[in-house]
Amino acid sequence: xxxxxxxxxxxxxxxxxxxxxxxxxxxxxxxxxxxxxxxxxxxxxxxxxxxxxxxxxxxxxxxxxxxxxxxxxxxxxxxxxxxxxxxxxxxxxxxxxxxxxxxxxxxxxxxxxxxxxxxxxxxxxxxxxxxxxxxxxxxxxxxxxxxxxxxxxxxxxxxxxxxxxxxxxxxxxxxxxxxxxxxxxxxxxxxxxxxxxxxxxxxxxxxxxxxxxxxxxxxxxxxxxxxxxxxxxxxxxxxxxxxxxxxxxxxxxxxxxxxxxxxxxxxxxxxxxxxxxxxxxxxxxxxxxxxxxxxxxxxxxxxxxxxxxxx
Amino acid sequence: xxxxxxxxxxxxxxxxxxxxxxxxxxxxxxxxxxxxxxxxxxxxxxxxxxxxxxxxxxxxxxxxxxxxxxxxxxxxxxxxxxxxxxxxxxxxxxxxxxxxxxxxxxxxxxxxxxxxxxxxxxxxxxxxxxxxxxxxxxxxxxxxxxxxxxxxxxxxxxxxxxxxxxxxxxxxxxxxxxxxxxxxxxxxxxxxxxxxxxxxxxxxxxxxxxxxxxxxxxxxxxxxxxxxxxxxxxxxxxxxxxxxxxxxxxxxxxxxxxxxxxxxxxxxxxxxxxxxxxxxxxxxxxxxxxxxxxxxxxxxxxxxxxxxxxx
Numbered sequence: 001x002x003x004x005x006x007x008x009x010x011x012x013x014x015x016x017x018x019x020x021x022x023x024x025x026x027x028x029x030x031x032x033x034x035x036x037x038x039x040x041x042x043x044x045x046x047x048x049x050x051x052x053x054x055x056x057x058x059x060x061x062x063x064x065x066x067x068x069x070x071x072x073x074x075x076x077x078x079x080x081x082x083x084x085x086x087x088x089x090x091x092x093x094x095x096x097x098x099x100x101x102x103x104x105x106x107x108x109x110x111x112x113x114x115x116x117x118x119x120x121x122x123x124x125x126x127x128x129x130x131x132x133x134x135x136x137x138x139x140x141x142x143x144x145x146x147x148x149x150x151x152x153x154x155x156x157x158x159x160x161x162x163x164x165x166x167x168x169x170x171x172x173x174x175x176x177x178x179x180x181x182x183x184x185x186x187x188x189x190x191x192x193x194x195x196x197x198x199x200x201x202x203x204x205x206x207x208x209x210x211x212x213x214x215x216x217x218x219x220x221x222x223x224x225x226x227x228x229x230x231x232x233x234x235x236x237x238x239x240x241x242x243x244x245x246x247x248x249x250x251x252x253x254x255x256x257x258x259x260x261x262x263x264x265x266x267x268x269x270x271x272x273x274x275x276x277x278x279x280x281x282x283x284x285x286x287x288x289x290x291x292x293x294x295x296x297x298x299x300x301x302x303x304x305x306x307x308x309x310x311x
Numbered sequence: 312x313x314x315x316x317x318x319x320x321x322x323x324x325x326x327x328x329x330x331x332x333x334x335x336x337x338x339x340x341x342x343x344x345x346x347x348x349x350x351x352x353x354x355x356x357x358x359x360x361x362x363x364x365x366x367x368x369x370x371x372x373x374x375x376x377x378x379x380x381x382x383x384x385x386x387x388x389x390x391x392x393x394x395x396x397x398x399x400x401x402x403x404x405x406x407x408x409x410x411x412x413x414x415x416x417x418x419x420x421x422x423x424x425x426x427x428x429x430x431x432x433x434x435x436x437x438x439x440x441x442x443x444x445x446x447x448x449x450x451x452x453x454x455x456x457x458x459x460x461x462x463x464x465x466x467x468x469x470x471x472x473x474x475x476x477x478x479x480x481x482x483x484x485x486x487x488x489x490x491x492x493x494x495x496x497x498x499x500x501x502x503x504x505x506x507x508x509x510x511x512x513x514x515x516x517x518x519x520x521x522x523x524x525x526x527x528x529x530x531x532x533x534x535x536x537x538x539x540x541x542x543x544x545x546x547x548x549x550x551x552x553x554x555x556x557x558x559x560x561x562x563x564x565x566x567x568x569x570x571x572x573x574x575x576x577x578x579x580x581x582x583x584x585x586x587x588x589x590x591x592x593x594x595x596x597x598x599x600x601x602x603x604x605x606x607x608x609x610x611x612x613x614x615x616x617x618x619x620x621x622x
Binding site: 011028038039043045075076079080081098099102103105108109110113114116118119122123125126127131134135138139141142143145146147149150152153156157160162164168170171172173174175177178179181183185186188189190191192193197200201204207208211213214218220222223226227230240260264285286288290291294298300309 | 386387408453485489
């Protein structure tokens, strides 16, 4: 067609059903997508030029079998108002407009956030969700995490003798395990979001592991320093730890470095392992990672204590 | 103008600088927004009709002093491709297109997710963030949370005598406090996301508090039941708790109900209090709520134990 013919054709179409007239898609007789031009480009070209000489042939498309999030990533990255959808043979199957994608992206972000918080995603807004539905979405994961967390009681029961000999050990348990949980929460949050945005892929696993171990060692050392200051500070002020002060400080510091590094490593790798196994990476919620790290952190802490304090 | 005059005018404009020609905004001489019509509507109307008789006068607008998230909520809710921006006097100041909003929404979701994970938001993608920048974004919150968690050591130190008399008490500490942290994580995640989506406002505070207390009581009771089964199960199999089994079961169950309810209440109210005080609600991260609940949960647990076990 010439530009003039195309303009008349588009105007007739615009009277009808077309959802957007911002982008014009050029097809051959077999419905294969050849190119794209904007309405503005059509208006600015001489009427006798051919559409094929005016159109952009390097067209960004998505496939009709791609998932919502992948399409959203394309539209978002390229700042498009609409993107054409083609089938496996390159035939135009329709368009996705940015407002469709927008809803998908908001919905996906909401689901990821809710899963990260340690629950199933709600299907409807918070205040409209009935109490029973709300309980169903929350009780399952909370119960599972509780069953996982029961292992902490078993782990600690193994060290009852050590606790009885040095009650001071029990005092630092919440501090140590929560530090691992917090560093794990940071790592899992970062990796899950980066995966959702398409910034991080399974092939980046080793790079991420190296980076998180290094980050964990530094963060753990910072917390260890704070912990040692606290132990010696209390010793100086209250004489809390008596002859054990060096051992307690060393136990706390060593455990913090190990547990925080375990947290960053487990938190970053778990979403990747879940995706590799075909599950939703966002299921590696912050509370899930924290539970894992609580159990293993306790074993690390009491093993270090047994060694350092000669219990 | 008539429809014909408007069509010629729009075509001239389209040659120039206008970003979108999907919506046409009708202004008076003082640049005040009178109405809107689509290009398609313009093409389908008789050429001699006046634009004022064709246009939609009930126009959705945003104000030039509204923040990004509020604008995103409007565009998202109404599935608009563009929304006109007006100043305080109703004069047209520009338009925001959905692709602009799209980037804002993705960015805001990423920031909220990262803050919820207990860190500062990264400004650039995960893999591009240098190690030093990464440490800066994570060490601050991790250190603050650690200082908060140090209070757990102080809280537990107050109960060293009780622990020495019943070491079994220490065994359940991680279980009890992590359950409070997990229920708090669910609640704070739900409320922060609902606030970001504009589904929940400060005026809903009481409704949310009531709902979360009720949810917490039910969830806490479910976990209490699991906890009691565990205590009596171990007692039957291993005789772990001896004469104290009833007291231990009652202590664990009562503490779980109280701590889980505290978690849901603190987790849901903290984001609202932060917004009321002018801070970002997403700063009430899951680890922050968990730390609060850890400290207060310990006090609850040992107080209940002291009472139930007569220590």
